[in-house]
Amino acid sequence: MHELSVAISIVQSITDATAAEDHGQIAAVNVRVGAMSGVIPEALQFAWTPATRDTPLQGSELRVEFIPAAIYCENCSDTVELPGQRLVCPVCQTRSPRLVRGRELDILSVELQPESQHAS
Amino acid sequence: MPPESPTPASDSAVAKPRILEVRTQILKKNDELARDLRDRFRAAGCFVVSLVSSPGTGKTEFLKQTLIRLQERGGLKIAALVGDLRTDNDAARLAESGVDVRQIETGTMCHLEADMVERAIEEASWDCDDLDLLFVENVGNLVCPSGFDLGEDLRLVLVSTTEGEDKPLKYPTIFNTADVAVITKMDLAEVLEYDAEKMQNSIQDVRPGMRAFEVSAKSGQGMDEWIQWLTDQAS
Numbered sequence: 403m404h405e406l407s408v409a410i411s412i413v414q415s416i417t418d419a420t421a422a423e424d425h426g427q428i429a430a431v432n433v434r435v436g437a438m439s440g441v442i443p444e445a446l447q448f449a450w451t452p453a454t455r456d457t458p459l460q461g462s463e464l465r466v467e468f469i470p471a472a473i474y475c476e477n478c479s480d481t482v483e484l485p486g487q488r489l490v491c492p493v494c495q496t497r498s499p500r501l502v503r504g505r506e507l508d509i510l511s512v513e514l515q516p517e518s519q520h521a522s
Numbered sequence: 523m524p525p526e527s528p529t530p531a532s533d534s535a536v537a538k539p540r541i542l543e544v545r546t547q548i549l550k551k552n553d554e555l556a557r558d559l560r561d562r563f564r565a566a567g568c569f570v571v572s573l574v575s576s577p578g579t580g581k582t583e584f585l586k587q588t589l590i591r592l593q594e595r596g597g598l599k600i601a602a603l604v605g606d607l608r609t610d611n612d613a614a615r616l617a618e619s620g621v622d623v624r625q626i627e628t629g630t631m632c633h634l635e636a637d638m639v640e641r642a643i644e645e646a647s648w649d650c651d652d653l654d655l656l657f658v659e660n661v662g663n664l665v666c667p668s669g670f671d672l673g674e675d676l677r678l679v680l681v682s683t684t685e686g687e688d689k690p691l692k693y694p695t696i697f698n699t700a701d702v703a704v705i706t707k708m709d710l711a712e713v714l715e716y717d718a719e720k721m722q723n724s725i726q727d728v729r730p731g732m733r734a735f736e737v738s739a740k741s742g743q744g745m746d747e748w749i750q751w752l753t754d755q756a757s
Contacts, residue, residue: 404633404666411548419544429539433548440668440695487694488727497730501698507548507669514540 405445408507409453409464415509417458427515430463437471437487438504462512471504552670555636559673566650569756570658572672574696575680576689577662580706580739582612584680585659587739589619591749592655598756602657603642605634612659622646633666634658636673655756664693676755682707687720694728703734704748709741 416431435441443466450464471484475491481502482491490497547553563570575581585602592598604612605626613625624646626638639658643650650656658674660667679700681689684707690697697703703725711718718736725734735751737744 404669407631407633407635408548408669411551415546415548415550416544419546420542425540425542438695438698440665440699487698488691489698489730490727497726499730509544509546509548512542512544514542516539 403445403449405441406449406453408441409446409449412464412509413453413457413459416512420458420512425512425514428459428462428512429515430465430513431459432465432467432510432513434467434469434506434508434510436469436504436506437484438501439507441507443468467510469503469506472502473498474500474502476500549669549671552636555640556671556673559636559640560675563650563656563673563675566653568650568653568656569676570656570672570674571676571678571752571756572658572660572674573678573680574660574664574667574700575662575682576664576685579662579680579682579685581659581662581680582615583739584704584706584737585657586616586619587742587745588749588752589616589621589657591745592753593620595749595753598654598753599652600655600657601646601648601653602659603639604659605638605661607631607661616659622648628661632661632663633670634660634672635670639672664689664696668696668699676701678702678704680704680706681721683711683714683716683721687717688724690721690724690728697725697728697732700729700732702751703729703732705734705736707738707740708736708743709738 412433435443446466447464454460454462471487472481473484473489474481475496475498477494477496478491482493485492489499573581573585589600592600601622602616603624603626604616605628606612607628610625613623616623624642626634626642658672677700679697683705705721722734725732735744735748737748
């Protein structure tokens, strides 16, 4: 369950990035997780509550955008999306080591509580 | 559901959410530290090999036999780090080779991270300038270590003949992030009716082009070829 480490890393990165000024309450966090990243979105969601406890992100929602893996197939001269994690072209069955997408583990943005809901 | 009332144009209107861009990699801290470690090792001329596998694949015995053979050849100053949740049994086993070994007890951590490697090297008071080769044996786990760069030059994934030829297909990510594969326990191949071609195909499906050695730490089968390849990589 290394997703807890990953969730804690997200909390730390966002805390560092937003510490400079008071942006108000963070409502949601948007991240991107690739099929070949070794992180399972459901497990990351599960780890979010304990990872955010007693941090500025407590109570926020984690939104995970899942990125399917894709390879560049020499035979098809094209980038093809993969149904799973085998690096085999689904069109022509050629193997390709050239992974184009799927390793992503990125933080994209945070969504702040609207001003009118800001407890003053 | 109450009927929706028209939104009054006043301060009480629900404002649009404000989006704040925070574009960064999730494991940035680990990645940066791993890069620093890699730069340090390279500057010191120390080649680093990490080992990942399931528990019970025979990582420690394979590494021990590798260390013994490298020691016999001579000419290389070698050290090893070994991660386990509990006990320093593996460090004691590896130390029988005569190599300087340190245990990293991870407690509840299911994988090693770059800062643990850095700390272990500091605690061992190793001078990387004096080392030619460093092995880092990860916690037995084919899932969690995959995303964590340790600053290694080479990630070695091991799978044994006892685990089934489709194992790489079940754990594609770790195989995909590895640089070389070693198939262990080849001395059991016959009794298990092990299908070598099927295993190689599984590996090629998840990591096309990766070299996969077949070895037995027990009988010595394939060890010379592996050692020769490794020393070529490290030089």
